[in-house]
Amino acid sequence: MKNSELDKLDEQVEKLDEQVKDFNDAILRGDDDSDSDIEGHKLMVGLFSSWAKSHRAKCEMLTNKNKKKKRKRREERPTTHPRNKYSENPPDFAHLASLYPSFKPFVFFSRDGRPRIDWTDFNATRELTRVLLLHDHRLNWWIPDGQLCPTVPNRSNYIHWIEDLLSSDIIVKTTSNGGDKVRGFDIGTGANCIYPLLGASLLGWSFVGSDVTDVALEWAEKNVRDNPHILELIEIRRVENGKETLPLEGSHNEMLISTASKIDLTENMGRETALSPSSSSNSSNLHPNANKRYCGPPILLGVVREGEEFDFCMCNPPFFETMEEAGLNPKTSCGGTPMEMICPGGERAFITRIIEDSVTLKHTFRWYTSMVGRKFNLKILTSKLWEVGATMVKTTEFVQGQTCRWGLAWSFLPPAKKIASSHVAVKNNLSFMLEGLDRKFSAINVLQSVESFFCSSGALCNLNTSSFTVDVTTTKDHLDAVLKSESQHCGRVASCEDVQEATISSSCLNLPPNNLSFRVSVFQQIPGTLLVKGSLQQRESQVSGSFSSIFQRLEEDLKQKFCRRK
Numbered sequence: 279m280k281n282s283e284l285d286k287l288d289e290q291v292e293k294l295d296e297q298v299k300d301f302n303d304a305i306l307r308g309d310d311d312s313d314s315d316i317e318g319h320k321l322m323v324g325l326f327s328s329w330a331k332s333h334r335a336k337c338e339m340l341t342n343k344n345k346k347k348k349r350k351r352r353e354e355r356p357t358t359h360p361r362n363k364y365s366e367n368p369p370d371f372a373h374l375a376s377l378y379p380s381f382k383p384f385v386f387f388s389r390d391g392r393p394r395i396d397w398t399d400f401n402a403t404r405e406l407t408r409v410l411l412l413h414d415h416r417l418n419w420w421i422p423d424g425q426l427c428p429t430v431p432n433r434s435n436y437i438h439w440i441e442d443l444l445s446s447d448i449i450v451k452t453t454s455n456g457g458d459k460v461r462g463f464d465i466g467t468g469a470n471c472i473y474p475l476l477g478a479s480l481l482g483w484s485f486v487g488s489d490v491t492d493v494a495l496e497w498a499e500k501n502v503r504d505n506p507h508i509l510e511l512i513e514i515r516r517v518e519n520g521k522e523t524l525p526l527e528g529s530h531n532e533m534l535i536s537t538a539s540k541i542d543l544t545e546n547m548g549r550e551t552a553l554s555p556s557s558s559s560n561s562s563n564l565h566p567n568a569n570k571r572y573c574g575p576p577i578l579l580g581v582v583r584e585g586e587e588f589d590f591c592m593c594n595p596p597f598f599e600t601m602e603e604a605g606l607n608p609k610t611s612c613g614g615t616p617m618e619m620i621c622p623g624g625e626r627a628f629i630t631r632i633i634e635d636s637v638t639l640k641h642t643f644r645w646y647t648s649m650v651g652r653k654f655n656l657k658i659l660t661s662k663l664w665e666v667g668a669t670m671v672k673t674t675e676f677v678q679g680q681t682c683r684w685g686l687a688w689s690f691l692p693p694a695k696k697i698a699s700s701h702v703a704v705k706n707n708l709s710f711m712l713e714g715l716d717r718k719f720s721a722i723n724v725l726q727s728v729e730s731f732f733c734s735s736g737a738l739c740n741l742n743t744s745s746f747t748v749d750v751t752t753t754k755d756h757l758d759a760v761l762k763s764e765s766q767h768c769g770r771v772a773s774c775e776d777v778q779e780a781t782i783s784s785s786c787l788n789l790p791p792n793n794l795s796f797r798v799s800v801f802q803q804i805p806g807t808l809l810v811k812g813s814l815q816q817r818e819s820q821v822s823g824s825f826s827s828i829f830q831r832l833e834e835d836l837k838q839k840f841c842r843r844k
């Protein structure tokens with residue numbers, strides 16, 4: 279409700295109150311109307327007045343609530359990746375216009391004096407992308423009219439997220455790929471070839487970029503050739519279309535098949551997911567496209583060559599099923615032809631095929647990743663990944679203006695054994711695996727044990743069985759007590775691999791003066807394996823050392839209680 283509407287309600291309440299006053303005066307004066315009439319009117323108006331007041335109060339409460347909700351949503355929204363060139367310095371249109379005359383005609387100044395471009399003008403968005411790639415990345419770039427035009431800040435986020443995945447220790451590192459050299463595979467690189475261009479110029483990665491259409495292949499190759507400094511790093515590869523064809527606009531439904539092929543991933547998945555324990559398989563049947571299968575050209579299988587290995591694959595899939603769906607955002611014009619934007623079954627079918635391929639290709643890639651356009655699909659795809667035995671599934675959110683997309687990553691490599699080790703002591707997020715769990719133990723038993731581990735020292739704990747989390751708040755004294763009591767198990771602790779950390783005593787810890795608040799979450803990985811994650815709520819670096827130590831103690835405690843000795 280707007281403030282002007284609240285003002286109107288105020289006016290009405292005021293008028294009704296005035297009428298009640300008039301009636302009171304009339305009664306006091308003993309006016310001609312019979313007393314009972316006046317009393318009746320007064321009662322009615324009085325009732326109206328109190329109804330209007332309570333209605334007004336409710337409206338105000340709702341308005342405030344909505345405002346708070348909106349503010350909270352804005353604050354909670356993840357921002358640009360911190361290493362993204364544009365996170366602190368968004369593109370300065372006026373400056374770019376002064377440097378690049380071809381960009382100048384597209385820049386205008388709004389009433390508040392800020393330089394703007396018309397996001398619904400394809401030529402403007404294409405020219406912006408061209409000058410940003412040239413100015414900030416020294417890349418020569420162009421695409422023909424109507425082809426999908428990428429926004430540089432947004433595409434950079436995906437590259438930096440992959441960089442994070444590759445540098446994290448959550449899955450074992452493979453060395454077969456020649457040490458530090460990173461090699462990626464961009465599924466559907468498009469005419470714009472944006473990911474290989476950014477990955478090669480920002481980070482020196484090499485790429486295979488695949489595509490199916492002549493125009494994409496021709497222009498991707500041209501964009502690579504026009505940048506001789508990274509020419510050697512990028513190979514553009516044609517996907518042979520074979521017998522299967524991409525849909526013509528409006529005719530895709532006939533091309534969808536619902537019968538099982540080599541692995542039927544469209545079956546119900548009756549299992550909790552790490553993303554949301556409540557996103558059960560049944561939800562997959564709510565969607566009209568639940569069982570539609572991708573039947574276009576090959577994606578990875580048949581395109582990746584014998585003996586090839588990659589650190590990652592990435593994909594900005596054709597998100598939509600129809601062009602009507604694709605053109606839903608009237609606020610921007612980033613182009614996009616049917617071949618780029620749509621596929622039978624939409625993104626869910628396309629990514630499901632990547633998952634199927636990954637089950638066969640397994641360790642050919644260290645990380646498989648894809649963008650996902652709908653949160654609903656993210657949940658379903660995450661379920662599928664656990665079902666097919668991925669050892670690790672990670673998700674993230676990419677926000678660009680009003681558009682929200684998700685990143686999905688998975689791997690079949692073994693998770694790294696000891697994640698809470700000394701070199702990650704300064705991190706705010708820690709995790710470890712509980713492997714070889716006895717059948718009789720579930721995630722709930724582990725959660726309860728986490729709760730009693732901290733509660734026994736007087737720490738405040740809040741166990742939430744629907745989100746599978748325990749929120750812990752400890753004071754310095756509680757923390758001291760936990761660490762002291764645990765150090766009594768020193769004989770056992772000292773015998774474990776990470777002697778360096780196990781010998782830390784509570785007295786030599788730099789305990790934080792204030793409370794330490796963190797969340798412990800438990801996720802089902804595969805049967806008999808749980809992932810335990812700890813997220814520190816504070817950002818101060820001085821508390822993360824204590825957090826790491828306490829988390830290490832928790833790991834020892836849980837492993838002793840739940841894991842079978844090998």
Ligand SMILES: C[S@@+](CC[C@H](N)C(=O)[O-])C[C@H]1O[C@@H](n2cnc3c(N)ncnc32)[C@H](O)[C@@H]1O
Nearest residue numbers: 466467468488489490575576577594595596618
């Ligand atoms: C949404 S566009 C992404 C283009 C570019 N990567 C980007 O982010 O702007 C999807 C691309 O996938 C391509 N494509 C569709 N099916 C494919 C397949 N089976 N293998 C490789 N590319 C495919 C389309 O031709 C299109 O260029």
